[in-house]
Amino acid sequence: MAAPSPALKPTSRRASRRIPKPVRRLVGLTVAFVLLYFLVLPKISQQKGKLNLLTHINWFFVAASLVLEAASLVAYAMLTRAILSQFGKPPRLRRLVQIGMSTLALTRVLPGGSAAGTGLGFRLLTDLGYSSADAGLTLAVQSVGSAAVLNALLWVGLVASIPLRALHRSAGSGALPKTLYITAALFGALLVGVFGFVILSLTRGEERALKIVHAVTSRVKFLDEDSVVRLVQRVAGQLRVMASNRSLLLRAVVWASANWLFDAAALWVMVAAFHYRLGPDAVIISYCIANIVAALPITPGGLGVVEVVLTSALTAYGAPVQAAALGVIAYRLVSFWLPIPAGGIAYLTLRLDPRFRERQQQTERERERDEALDQERREGGLRTWAGEHGMKVGPVPEAPEAPLKAPEAPLKAPDKAEAPLKAPDKAEAPLKAPDKAEAGVEE
Numbered sequence: 001m002a003a004p005s006p007a008l009k010p011t012s013r014r015a016s017r018r019i020p021k022p023v024r025r026l027v028g029l030t031v032a033f034v035l036l037y038f039l040v041l042p043k044i045s046q047q048k049g050k051l052n053l054l055t056h057i058n059w060f061f062v063a064a065s066l067v068l069e070a071a072s073l074v075a076y077a078m079l080t081r082a083i084l085s086q087f088g089k090p091p092r093l094r095r096l097v098q099i100g101m102s103t104l105a106l107t108r109v110l111p112g113g114s115a116a117g118t119g120l121g122f123r124l125l126t127d128l129g130y131s132s133a134d135a136g137l138t139l140a141v142q143s144v145g146s147a148a149v150l151n152a153l154l155w156v157g158l159v160a161s162i163p164l165r166a167l168h169r170s171a172g173s174g175a176l177p178k179t180l181y182i183t184a185a186l187f188g189a190l191l192v193g194v195f196g197f198v199i200l201s202l203t204r205g206e207e208r209a210l211k212i213v214h215a216v217t218s219r220v221k222f223l224d225e226d227s228v229v230r231l232v233q234r235v236a237g238q239l240r241v242m243a244s245n246r247s248l249l250l251r252a253v254v255w256a257s258a259n260w261l262f263d264a265a266a267l268w269v270m271v272a273a274f275h276y277r278l279g280p281d282a283v284i285i286s287y288c289i290a291n292i293v294a295a296l297p298i299t300p301g302g303l304g305v306v307e308v309v310l311t312s313a314l315t316a317y318g319a320p321v322q323a324a325a326l327g328v329i330a331y332r333l334v335s336f337w338l339p340i341p342a343g344g345i346a347y348l349t350l351r352l353d354p355r356f357r358e359r360q361q362q363t364e365r366e367r368e369r370d371e372a373l374d375q376e377r378r379e380g381g382l383r384t385w386a387g388e389h390g391m392k393v394g395p396v397p398e399a400p401e402a403p404l405k406a407p408e409a410p411l412k413a414p415d416k417a418e419a420p421l422k423a424p425d426k427a428e429a430p431l432k433a434p435d436k437a438e439a440g441v442e443e
Contacts, residue, residue, distance in 0.1 A: 061273035062330070065266040069334050072262035076100050079255035083141055084125075086248060087134045095356070098346040099124045105343020108301040108336060118143070124350070127360045147295075149256040150288055157284035263287070266335060267310070271327030276319055286313035301336055 077096035084090040099121060107117035118139050125135035264287040271278055290309040294302025307328055314324040350356055 056275065058273040061269045065269045065331065065334050068262050068266040068269060072259050072266065073097060073100055075255050075258035075262055079252060079259060080138065080142060082248060082251040082255055083138045087130060091128055098350045101339060101343040101346040102350065105340045108340050110300055127363060129359060129363045145252055146256050149253065150260055150291060153260055153284060154288035157281050157288060161281035161285060263335060267331045270331040270334065271314065271319065271323060273330065274323040274327050276323040278314065278317065278319060282314065282317035286310055286317065289313060303336065307332060
């Protein structure tokens with residue numbers, strides 16, 4: 001396939017220079033501040049008389065929310081472990097939790113931080129000894145699978161809410177008419193259908209999917225066409241492997257679902273800490289919609305966006321404004337802000353761990369050895385090719401001796417050049433001429 005046009009690369013560089021990274025980060029943080037200050041905080045200040053909720057917070061539920069967040073991180077590490085198990089013995093769970101927390105902390109501090117977090121996770125997995133192809137494939141399948149499970153949970157929540165709220169008017173459902181539920185359920189079904197079509201196309205119609213990817217990437221200036229196509233091919237192969245291994249597929253789906261559900265349960269528990277019990281469907285739908293919107297690279301980790309979407313959705317389901325706002329803010333303190341310092345500590349402990357450093361050095365030695373073996377294979381292939389074409393190539397150690405023998409011929413040339421040195425011997429004859437002249441004198 002044709003490589004991207006060189007003329008397109010300077011254009012993308014110029015476009016990236018127009019908006020420096022610090023400016024983009026500042027804009028993202030400004031948007032988050034505006035959303036929090038003008039949309040979330042006013043809802044709390046409107047009910048100053050009910051601020052006694054803060055003094056009557058249920059700390060047991062707060063502790064339970066912390067435990068659920070930790071369980072969510074462990075579930076995500078188990079998802080990574082399940083995918084890595086097909087490449088050999090997976091790392092220990094503690095190591096994968098450290099990697100997950102490190103990448104999560106990085107995604108929380110950068111707008112569009114998913115790319116930076118993926119890059120860090122890729123580097124840490126390769127330091128553990130996994131090849132670049134296996135590490136990249138694991139992260140790609142993990143991302144696609146988690147997104148598919150999240151959309152599936154949204155669809156399940158919407159379908160389950162129809163008989164509970166749309167068909168039977170109950171407390172808290174008056175703000176959401178039946179048409180909204182039906183429309184939202186259809187929209188969720190459409191999203192799941194799109195993900196299903198993508199996965200089916202990759203596993204059973206790869207050629208058609210590659211044509212579509214080729215057509216799309218050829219029109220997007222900042223995408224490397226060949227790299228995207230190779231990634232799609234690897235993901236398609238990985239999905240086929242997982243589909244053929246029912247046990248692996250089941251474990252991946254279970255752990256991906258557990259990751260989202262534990263996090264959603266932490267939201268429910270945190271709102272309950274302010275003395276309001278949400279319906280399960282309200283939590284699932286609000287949570288899934290907020291996380292789908294947070295995937296847009298507007299602010300770091302969806303900061304501000306998630307708070308506004310969650311608070312608005314929960315109040316639409318009948319939750320008191322103050323309980324919803326305080327519960328969402330407390331939940332985000334646990335799920336968004338707390339993982340940042342915790343992830344930094346996890347990264348430092350990972351880098352300072354002697355076993356990890358030893359494994360990293362061993363991986364570097366193995367890479368150097370593999371590069372040397374590849375070099376030997378290339379030289380062996382060259383000798384084979386030369387032999388097929390009637391060319392003689394000696395062993396690699398003896399090859400440098402050939403140029404040393406070449407100068408021997410010029411060294412013998414001076415032996416033949418000694419003839420001019422003997423010329424004076426023959427020239428001695430004129431010196432004897434006077435002898436004959438002397439004879440004449442004697443005569």
